[in-house]
Amino acid sequence: MFERAKFSLPLAGAILAAGLAGCGGGSSAQPDRQAGQVSQGVAVGEPAPSLVMTDFQNMAREASCAESRNRLFIIDGKQVLWDRAGNCADASYEQVLFGARPDQVLCSAGDTIAGPRTTCPDTASRGMFDTIVQNLDKADLGLGSAHKVERFSFLPKAGTQMPFERVAKDSFSGVVDKKNLVIKDEAAWARLWTEHTAGRNPVPELPKVDFGSKMLVAVFAGESGSGCHTIAIPRVVAGAASIQVEVDERELQTFDVCPAVLTHAMQVVAIERSDAPVEFVKPGAGTDIAFKTISQTTASGVEEARNVVIKDAEAWKLLWAYHAPGQPAPVVDFGTTMVVGVFMGSTSPCYSTSIAGVRRGDGKIVVQKVDRHPPIGVMCAMLVTHPAHLVAIERSELPVEFATEVVQQN
Numbered sequence: 001m002f003e004r005a006k007f008s009l010p011l012a013g014a015i016l017a018a019g020l021a022g023c024g025g026g027s028s029a030q031p032d033r034q035a036g037q038v039s040q041g042v043a044v045g046e047p048a049p050s051l052v053m054t055d056f057q058n059m060a061r062e063a064s065c066a067e068s069r070n071r072l073f074i075i076d077g078k079q080v081l082w083d084r085a086g087n088c089a090d091a092s093y094e095q096v097l098f099g100a101r102p103d104q105v106l107c108s109a110g111d112t113i114a115g116p117r118t119t120c121p122d123t124a125s126r127g128m129f130d131t132i133v134q135n136l137d138k139a140d141l142g143l144g145s146a147h148k149v150e151r152f153s154f155l156p157k158a159g160t161q162m163p164f165e166r167v168a169k170d171s172f173s174g175v176v177d178k179k180n181l182v183i184k185d186e187a188a189w190a191r192l193w194t195e196h197t198a199g200r201n202p203v204p205e206l207p208k209v210d211f212g213s214k215m216l217v218a219v220f221a222g223e224s225g226s227g228c229h230t231i232a233i234p235r236v237v238a239g240a241a242s243i244q245v246e247v248d249e250r251e252l253q254t255f256d257v258c259p260a261v262l263t264h265a266m267q268v269v270a271i272e273r274s275d276a277p278v279e280f281v282k283p284g285a286g287t288d289i290a291f292k293t294i295s296q297t298t299a300s301g302v303e304e305a306r307n308v309v310i311k312d313a314e315a316w317k318l319l320w321a322y323h324a325p326g327q328p329a330p331v332v333d334f335g336t337t338m339v340v341g342v343f344m345g346s347t348s349p350c351y352s353t354s355i356a357g358v359r360r361g362d363g364k365i366v367v368q369k370v371d372r373h374p375p376i377g378v379m380c381a382m383l384v385t386h387p388a389h390l391v392a393i394e395r396s397e398l399p400v401e402f403a404t405e406v407v408q409q410n
Contacts, residue, residue, distance in 0.1 A: 051100045056080050057154045059102050065091055067161065067402070068305070072152040073141060079106070080152075083136055092304065095136070097129050109133050139212055151213065155276050156238040161366075164236045164269040165406035167207050167216060171230070173264040174198030178222030180247065180280040184215045184273070192218065196266065209270055217245050217278060218268040227259035228252055233269050234283060234359075234368060235403045242277045269405070286361020291391040294330050294339065298352065300388035301325050305345030307369070307402045311338045311395070323388065332392060340400060341390035342369050350380035353387045356405075365393075365400045372407050 051074070060070055065086030073081040078100060085093040094110030099122075107120040107129035118133075120126040128143065135142025140149045156162065173196050183189050186209070193206045209216060221231040230252040237244045249265075251258065301322045310316045312334050319341075320329035332339060344353040350373070357368040374380060 051078060051080070053080075053152055055102050056082070056098070056152070060084070060154060061157045065093075066156070068163065068404075069093075070156055072154065074148075074150040074152055075141070075143070076148050081132060081141065092306065095129075095133055097125055097132065151273075153274050153276075155241070155243070155274065158238055158240045160238045161401055161403045162236040162238055162243065162271055163404040163406065164217075164233065164271045165214075165408070166267070167209065167270050167408075168196070168266070168268040169232075170196075170267075171227075171263045171265050173220060173266040174200075175220045175266060176223050176264055177220065179220050180245075181218040181220075182215060182278045183218065185211055189216060211273070213273055214270045215273045216268055216270055217280075219245075219247050219266065219280065221249055221263075221265040224263050224265070225260060226251060227261045227263060229263050229265055231265040231267060233267055234357075235366065236269070236271055239279065242279050243271070243274060244279050244281050246283045247280050248283050284362040286359050286366075289358040289360050289365065289393050291340075291355065291358050291393045294332075294390040294392055295324065296354065296389045297324075298349065298385040298387045300343055300386040302343045302388060303346050303386055304343065306343050307367070308341045308343070309338065309400045310341070323390070334395065336395055337392050338395045339390055339392055340367050341388065342367075342402070344371065344387040346384055346386060348380040349383055349385050350374035350378060351385070351387060354389045355391050358391070358393055360396070360398065363398060365396055365398050367400060367402045369402050369404045370407055371404060375408050 053072070053074070056072055060066070060072055060082060063070065063084055066084040067086045069083060069085040071083045073083070075081060075097075080098045080100075082094075082096045082098065084095075091113075092111045094108065096105060096110075097107045098104050099106055106122040106125040107118070109118040109129070110116070118129075120129060131143060132141045139151075140147070143149060175192075175196050181192065183192060189209060189211075190206060197203050217233070217236075219231050219233060221229060228251045229249075231247065231249045233245055234248050235246045237246070301324065302319075308319065310319060313332070316332055316334070316339060317329055320327075340355065340358070342353050342355060344351060352372045354370050354372075355367055356370045359366050359368070
């Protein structure tokens with residue numbers, strides 16, 4: 001859960017007033033459940049008939065400030081937890097425990113214009129709710145076997161960027177045929193990894209994936225005689241009734257002359273587990289936009305996770321005052337230029353964030369954000385950092401979206 005920065009209240013109010021924009025096949029240990037379906041959860045039991053998930057699903061699909069996290073859980077077949085987080089200056093995260101309907105709020109906690117706040121109209125639910133909020137990363141929400149907890153699967157609103165985590169990317173794969181795959185269980189993943197790493201010594205360790213909450217999508221380019229042939233997944237987007245995985249295959253010439261070498265480019269990413277069909281599509285026609293770094297640091301004064309778009313001098317002055325206190329703001333010509341930035345929030349030296357690319361197409365601008373995390377189990381120094389990256393791009397009135405890729409560093 002995001003923690004609110006000590007400067008966030010004046011920063012949020014002032015910048016918003018000044019013109020800040022940017023809110024702009026297999027088995028599973030914990031199966032998802034779709035509307036109208038009943039599935040096995042953490043414990044045995046059937047949901048009460050009075051609990052209808054359609055209203056909750058519509059609420060979550062239409063929610064703003066839910067780009068980073070948007071999840072529904074059914075508890076004991078009679079209560080629903082909504083956990084969401086996004087890239088808004090205020091109300092950037094919230095957890096709400098409901099009864100059988102969205103108008104039955106038992107407890108809520110989240111970011112408000114006055115700072116973090118927890119309320120429980122139903123005082124009897126406070127103990128359970130506090131446990132849940134402290135254990136959002138656990139499949140059972142910290143409630144244990146005495147409770148049944150089910151993850152309710154739904155697609156975000158059509159057009160929503162879906163975060164994804166890079167699991168593997170290579171130019172030389174043992175998979176020599178061109179193919180796209182969806183992997184939902186450990187056995188299928190192990191077989192694919194064995195094929196991908198064939199002939200290597202030592203064999204790279206199989207990356208760990210929690211198939212209870214995640215699934216994999218994989219793209220293989222097949223054999224190419226060019227050392228510049230690449231394949232990548234730049235974006236994953238929710239469609240009206242499917243998940244659309246963009247596949248960008250091209251000759252990325254990083255040498256004066258591409259070496260004549262056989263390659264088998266591939267990439268595997270993890271996305272939120274879903275029963276929705278997956279479509280592999282070509283990226284829409286577009287052009288890369290040049291960008292210039294204004295600031296890239298691990299010591300930003302902005303202590304909240306957020307993405308920003310700045311289009312005027314007053315908003316820029318206010319943001320910079322919090323980002324780099326005491327330093328003069330770089331001069332930006334907002335007649336021809338605008339600033340986009342990503343802030344990771346309070347973290348440790350093992351984490352970083354950056355803007356890897358900016359692209360115009362399909363009537364919008366997409367900022368490709370890369371968050372780098374340490375490998376699972378790695379101990380990080382007990383220091384607090386605040387990674388951030390601010391860049392200048394050509395001014396545009398097109399809406400700006402941020403596509404987030406998570407990369408585990410070696």
